[in-house]
Every structure is written in C-alpha cells, then in structure tokens.
Amino acid sequence: MKLIFICSPFSGGIEINTLRASRYCRFAYIKGHVPYAPHLHNPQFLDELIPEERENGIKLGLEMLKHCDELWCFGGTLTKGMEVELNFAFQNSIPIKYFSEKCEEISVD
Numbered sequence: 001m002k003l004i005f006i007c008s009p010f011s012g013g014i015e016i017n018t019l020r021a022s023r024y025c026r027f028a029y030i031k032g033h034v035p036y037a038p039h040l041h042n043p044q045f046l047d048e049l050i051p052e053e054r055e056n057g058i059k060l061g062l063e064m065l066k067h068c069d070e071l072w073c074f075g076g077t078l079t080k081g082m083e084v085e086l087n088f089a090f091q092n093s094i095p096i097k098y099f100s101e102k103c104e105e106i107s108v109d
Helices: 014-030 038-044 051-065 080-091
Strands: 003-007 034-036 070-074 096-099
Touching (some): 003 014, 003 080, 014 034, 014 038, 014 070, 038 051, 080 096
Parallel strands (some): 003 034, 070 096
C-alpha cells in the first residue's frame, strides 16, 4: 500500500470541499492505498479562520507529505495552500498525479 497525500481545495467553500476531500480519500482507499488529507485532519484542532493556525496547518501537512509516496491533486481549482503542497512535492521529488473532480486521472505532459 502507498501512503497518498490528498491535495484538493478547502478554503472558499469549506463544507462542499470537505465532502469532496472525503470522496477523494475514499477513491484512494478503494484503489488500495492509505489516504491522508490534511484539510480533513487538521481542522479537527486548528481554526482555518485564524491566519496563524491556517499557516501552521499547512506546515503540519507538509511534515506529513515528507512521508507520503505520492501526492494526488484533485479538481480544477488551485488554491494557495495547494500551490504550496505541489511545490513542496515537486522540490522533494514526490510523484504527483492529477485527477478531475470525478476522480478521472488527467495526463500532464
């Protein structure tokens, strides 16, 4: 099993984005992997509306990303937090896969 970092929007529609992230985690699970979505985990004890806690949430996510086998990026919207995660994965040679909101893999050449 691979540990998969789920990268998808959270801010700008927290309720619907939480539901989508849960679906993306289930998708990774059904594919036989262990999903980790920091935006589902960290808001359990951090407040997204407090800038310092939001920043710390991103830092905690990056700490976990170091241990992931791949980053899976979902949807057509790229938030600032997602940009940070994608850049970190790229700089640390963590493989990145892209998927639509419907969990269809997108080829990036």
